[in-house]
Structure formats: C-alpha cells, structure tokens
Amino acid sequence: MSQSDPRYTIKGASEAQQQAVDLLASQFLLTDERLGSITKEFRRRMEEGLASDGRVLKMIPSYITQRPTGTEMGSFIAVDLGGTNLRVLRVTLDGSGGVSTDPQRFVLTEDAKSRSLFDFMAQCVETFLDDRNIRPTGLQPPIHMGLTFSYPVQQTSLNSGTLVQWTKGLNVPGCVGRDVVRLLQDALLRLGLRVKVAALVNDTVGTLLSAAYSDPTAQMGVILGTGTNAAYYEDEANVAKWKGEGGEIVLNMEWGAFDSDDFSVLPFTQHDIKLDRKSINPRKQAYEKMISGMYLGEIARNVMLWLADQRLLLDGRSSEVLNAMWSIDTAYLSAATVDDSPDLEEIQQIIEKTLNVPQSTLVDRQIFKIISILVGERSARLSAVGIVATLTKRPELLNKPINVGIDGSMYEHYPEFERIMAETVSHFIPPEQFKNVKFSLAKDGSGVGAAIAAMLATKEL
Numbered sequence: 001m002s003q004s005d006p007r008y009t010i011k012g013a014s015e016a017q018q019q020a021v022d023l024l025a026s027q028f029l030l031t032d033e034r035l036g037s038i039t040k041e042f043r044r045r046m047e048e049g050l051a052s053d054g055r056v057l058k059m060i061p062s063y064i065t066q067r068p069t070g071t072e073m074g075s076f077i078a079v080d081l082g083g084t085n086l087r088v089l090r091v092t093l094d095g096s097g098g099v100s101t102d103p104q105r106f107v108l109t110e111d112a113k114s115r116s117l118f119d120f121m122a123q124c125v126e127t128f129l130d131d132r133n134i135r136p137t138g139l140q141p142p143i144h145m146g147l148t149f150s151y152p153v154q155q156t157s158l159n160s161g162t163l164v165q166w167t168k169g170l171n172v173p174g175c176v177g178r179d180v181v182r183l184l185q186d187a188l189l190r191l192g193l194r195v196k197v198a199a200l201v202n203d204t205v206g207t208l209l210s211a212a213y214s215d216p217t218a219q220m221g222v223i224l225g226t227g228t229n230a231a232y233y234e235d236e237a238n239v240a241k242w243k244g245e246g247g248e249i250v251l252n253m254e255w256g257a258f259d260s261d262d263f264s265v266l267p268f269t270q271h272d273i274k275l276d277r278k279s280i281n282p283r284k285q286a287y288e289k290m291i292s293g294m295y296l297g298e299i300a301r302n303v304m305l306w307l308a309d310q311r312l313l314l315d316g317r318s319s320e321v322l323n324a325m326w327s328i329d330t331a332y333l334s335a336a337t338v339d340d341s342p343d344l345e346e347i348q349q350i351i352e353k354t355l356n357v358p359q360s361t362l363v364d365r366q367i368f369k370i371i372s373i374l375v376g377e378r379s380a381r382l383s384a385v386g387i388v389a390t391l392t393k394r395p396e397l398l399n400k401p402i403n404v405g406i407d408g409s410m411y412e413h414y415p416e417f418e419r420i421m422a423e424t425v426s427h428f429i430p431p432e433q434f435k436n437v438k439f440s441l442a443k444d445g446s447g448v449g450a451a452i453a454a455m456l457a458t459k460e461l
Contacts, residue, residue, distance in 0.1 A: 007373065010366045017312045017363065021370055024303065027269045028374035030381050032427050034267065038382075039428065041265045042258060042389040049253075051240045053154075056261045058254040061242045062205045062231065063158040065249050068213040068452050070097035076454045077128075077195070079121060079184075080148040080447035082203065082226065084108060084169075086121060088128040089444075091451035097214040099448055104128050108170075117172045118180075122187035125195060135193070142194040144458050146450030149180055150203035150227065152254050158457050161200050167256070167285055168227050168294060199453035202252040203407075204231040206449025209250075211405025211442040213452050218403040220390055221442065221449070224383055224417075225408025227285075228292045230255050232390050255386050256288030266290060267378070271302035278325060287386070291379045293410050297328035300371050304328075307367065314364050319356040327355065330414070333372035337415045344369060379410065380417045384424035391429065391437065398433035405442030412441060 008025045010018055042057075049059030073095040080087040089103035104127075112120035125145070129135040136143055151170065153161035160181050166172065175183065181197045188195050201209070208221025208231045220232040230253045236244025239251070259266045266272075266286055275298050276282050276289060289295045301322065307313035321327045332350045339346040344365035351360040351368060360368075391398060410417055418439065426434045 008370055010363055010370070012361075012363050013366070014312075016310075017367065020307060020310065020312050021367060024371070024374055027267070028378045030267055030378060032424075035381060035385055035424065036428065038265050038267075039385045039389050042255075042385055043393065045258060046253070046389060046393065050234070050238060050251075053241060056257055056259070058152065058154075058164075058252070058257070059239070060153070060155055060202075060252040060254060061239065062201065062250040062252050063155055064201070064205065064209070064453060064456065065236075065244070065247055066456055067216065067233070067248070068209060068456065070213055070216060071095050072213075072452075072455055072459070074455060076451035077125075077143055077145040078148065078447045078450035078454065079125060079145060080150075080203070080206070080450060081121065082150050082446070084226070086124055087447050088124050089447045089451070090128075090132070090134075091448050093213065093452070093455065099210070099213065101444065101448060102132070103444070103447065104131070113170055114172060117170070117175070118183045118187040119190070121184055122191050122193065125188065126191050126193055129193070129195075136195075138194075140194070142196045144198040144454045145195050146199045146201060146206075146452070146454035146457075147181065147184060147197050148201050148203050148206045148446045148450040150223075150229075150446065152257075153180060153200070153202065155200065155252070158199050158453070159197055165281070165284070167281060167288075169280065171280060198457040199450065201446075201450050201453045202229065202231065203446035203449075204229040205250050205252050206447065206453065207405050207407045207442045207445035208232065209449035209452040209456075210445035211403060211440065213448075215403045215405075215440070217401045217438075218405050219394075219397055220387070220404045221445065222383075222387065222404060222406045222411075223408045223446070224291065224406060224411040226292060226294045228256050228288050228383070228408070228410075229253065230386055230390060232393075235394065253386075253390070256285045256292070258287035258386070260284050260286040266382070271299050271306065274302050275299055287382070291382050291410070293330040293408070293414075296333060296375050296379060297330045298326055300333055300375050301325075301328040303371050303375075304368070313367055314351070314357055314360060317357055319358075321354070321356045330410075333375060334414050336369050336372040337376060339369060376414055376417060377420055379414075380420035381424045383410075384421050384428075387421070387425050388428040391425075395433075398429065398436055401436050401438065403438045403440055405440055405445055407442045407445040412443070
C-alpha cells in the first residue's frame with residue numbers, strides 16, 4: 001500500500017509509524033485477484049460438503065423443502081437463541097407477506113451459559129406465556145413452537161438435531177452429541193408446559209424463511225452479526241448426500257468454518273493467529289473470526305498492542321482494560337470509523353475513558369481510526385466471497401430477480417459495510433445479472449423464520 005492513499009496517510013506521524021500503518025494496510029486490504037482465488041476455493045469446499053458429511057463446510061440439510069408462499073396466516077411462538085440473548089416471540093402472519101411480532105428479550109445468565117441453558121430457556125417461555133395469559137390449560141391443544149438455534153447442529157428431522165459443537169462463547173457441558181429439541185422439550189415438560197417444539201432451524205435458515213415469506217424471490221439468508229453463516233435453496237439433485245425427491249432444499253452452510261482445517265486460503269495476519277490461539281475454539285470458525293462482530297474488536301486490540309509494544313502507539317503505554325482480552329467492543333470500531341471531528345474526540349473518549357489509557361495524541365487517534373477502517377473493510381470484502389460463491393452456484397437463478405436476506409449488526413450498523421460488500425459482489429457477477437440481485441435487511445429474521453418453520457411443519461401434519 002503506498003503512502004499516497006489519503007485514507008492511510010497520518011498527519012504528524014513518524015516515518016516508523018507510517019511504515020507500520022502501510023504494512024497493516026497491505027495485510028488487511030485485499031485485491032480482487034486475492035478475493036477471486038479465495039472464492040474459487042470456497043466453491044470447491046461447498047462441493048465437498050454437498051457430496052459427503054464431515055467436511056469443513058458442513059452444508060447441512062435443514063429438512064425444509066418448501067418455500068413459504070406469503071399467503072399463510074396465523075400466530076406462532078418462536079424461541080431464538082443467539083450469542084448473548086434469548087428471545088421469545090409471538091409471530092403473526094397476515095396472509096399477504098406481512099409479519100407482526102410481539103417479542104420479549106432475556107439476557108443469558110452466566111449459569112445458563114455454562115450449566116442450566118435449557119431449563120433457563122423453558123423458564124423464559126413460561127414467563128412469556130404467563131405475562132400474556134396465553135399458557136394452554138389441560139383442555140387446550142399444545143402450542144406449536146419453532147426453535148432457532150444458532151449453533152452447529154446435525155439436523156436429523158425438521159424437529160430434531162444433534163449439537164455438533166458450541167461456538168460464540170457458549171460452553172454448556174453434556175450437550176454436544178445430544179438432540180437439542182429433546183433437551184428443550186424435556187425442560188418444558190419439567191415445568192408442565194403444553195408446548196411442542198415443532199421445528200428446529202438455524203438462525204440463517206430462519207433469516208431465509210423470513211425473507212422468503214415477504215419476498216418469494218429470496219434465495220439466500222445471511223447472518224452478519226455476532227457470528228456469521230448463510231443458508232440457501234439448493235436443487236436437491238445437486239446434493240449427493242441427500243436423497244431428495246427432485247425439488248429444492250434449504251441448506252445450512254455453516255460457512256463460518258471455512259478454511260479452519262488448514263488455514264491455507266484466508267488472509268491470516270499475526271493478529272488473527274493470536275486471536276485464534278487464545279479463543280475458546282482454536283482452529284475452528286476461521287472465516288467467522290475475520291468477519292463477525294464478536295471478533296473484530298479483539299483483532300483491533302491485538303493490532304494496537306503490537307504497535308504499542310514497538311512504541312508506535314500511545315507512547316508504548318497500555319492499561320489493565322486494554323490488556324484484557326475482548327475489552328474492545330466492535331461498536332467502538334464503528335464509532336471510530338465515522339469520527340470526523342477535528343480532534344477525533346469520540347476516539348479520544350474511547351481510548352482515554354473506556355480503555356483507560358491516560359492520554360492519547362492526535363496521531364494515536366488517527367491510527368485507531370485507520371485500524372477500525374481496515375478491520376471493517378476486510379470483513380465486508382470477505383463476506384462478499386461467500387455470497388458470490390453461493391449465488392453463482394445456481395447461475396440460472398441470476399437471470400431473474402433474486403433477493404438475499406441479511407440480518408445482523410455488522411450489516412445493519414457497521415459504517416460502509418453494506419456498500420463495500422455489495423460493491424465487491426458486483427466485481428464478480430456480470431452486470432446484467434448483478435442488476436437482478438437485491439440485498440435486503442431481514443431484521444430479526446431468525447426468530448420470525450422459526451415461527452414460519454413451525455407453520456410449515458403444521459401444514460405438513
């Protein structure tokens with residue numbers, strides 16, 4: 001990266017500081033050529049996962065083989081377990097592609113994260129039903145509920161699936177290898193609740209179903225938030241490991257795991273390697289760790305400490321807060337990216353108040369802003385890789401309107417993320433096809449999608 005790029009030229013920086021920033025830019029800014037070769041490998045890994053189980057991209061059949069029409073009606077309950085929160089919601093489908101939701105959010109307790117997760121979930125469902133006075137009595141039929149479970153599950157039917165591993169900071173013992181629907185159903189029974197878990201969906205499958213209810217051209221659901229993943233409609237004939245009937249099936253790609261087996265394709269820097277080594281799941285979720293909101297702050301923190309250790313940032317100073325893993329929230333990077341004040345006051349607040357480093361110079365703040373831009377831009381450009389590989393998997397669909405439903409804080413809130421991602425996708429799809437592609441925010445899609453899956457399950461009964 002040359003110093004001529006004004007975004008990465010720092011007023012008042014020493015030569016050593018500018019050289020370090022130029023090095024970072026050369027590591028984090030990826031050429032289209034580099035992205036093209038990553039996309040090619042991504043596609044190869046997709047094909048492997050379609051052919052057999054146990055591959056790095058799991059390509060898990062969801063057992064959902066229909067598309068919602070948008071005309072279905074009714075109210076359904078859903079439970080959506082994400083990275084840090086649990087949501088219970090009542091979803092009402094209006095029959096013309098419209099959805100209304102009545103959600104209640106619960107923060108996962110430390111005990112739930114490490115021990116009592118399924119009992120905690122059942123208690124939240126009980127609270128939700130009792131607060132609204134809709135708990136079924138002995139004479140009423142049980143409520144059908146959809147469960148969005150945002151962790152790798154080997155689905156065995158529409159309402160059963162075995163937990164493959166925990167990700168995103170959850171680690172409840174005794175659950176891996178067991179059916180998560182059974183675990184929740186048993187916890188509901190312990191509370192005497194007449195609630196049947198009718199459908200299990202991954203959050204990305206939920207996002208796709210939610211987008212498809214409001215727009216039948218939806219082909220892909222993507223999560224770009226705390227974690228990242230995608231699901232899409234595949235022709236059953238292309239899924240060698242699935243004995244379908246010739247229609248379509250939604251596949252949960254589990255794409256966060258891309259390149260986790262050999263670390264050979266993604267643009268790893270020493271800062272990524274350090275993050276991976278110290279994470280609770282080393283050598284797993286390599287793609288997710290470069291893209292998702294949970295990790296970007298930690299990558300930035302590693303970069304800051306690397307610079308500080310060379311006395312190129314904060315005059316070599318740190319703080320107890322800055323020395324602690326995960327102390328930089330990705331929201332701080334978002335704020336830094338758009339701080340255009342003359343003295344970069346927002347960034348000064350972050351460094352001196354939030355991170356508790358006694359003082360910072362304007363050069364320090366400029367460097368923090370550049371780190372934030374680089375980490376965010378790499379995330380957006382790498383996100384495009386998976387989208388391009390998936391959309392071009394069924395190129396015939398690109399000749400007519402096609403919707404990609406996306407949910408998650410990175411896509412919705414990180415400055416310039418959506419623009420950079422879409423622009424990058426446009427470099428790899430011919431213009432006459434790219435004009436058919438629409439990216440839309442499928443907000444809270446994961447929970448709504450679980451309710452739609454419960455609706456599809458009851459339609460099949």
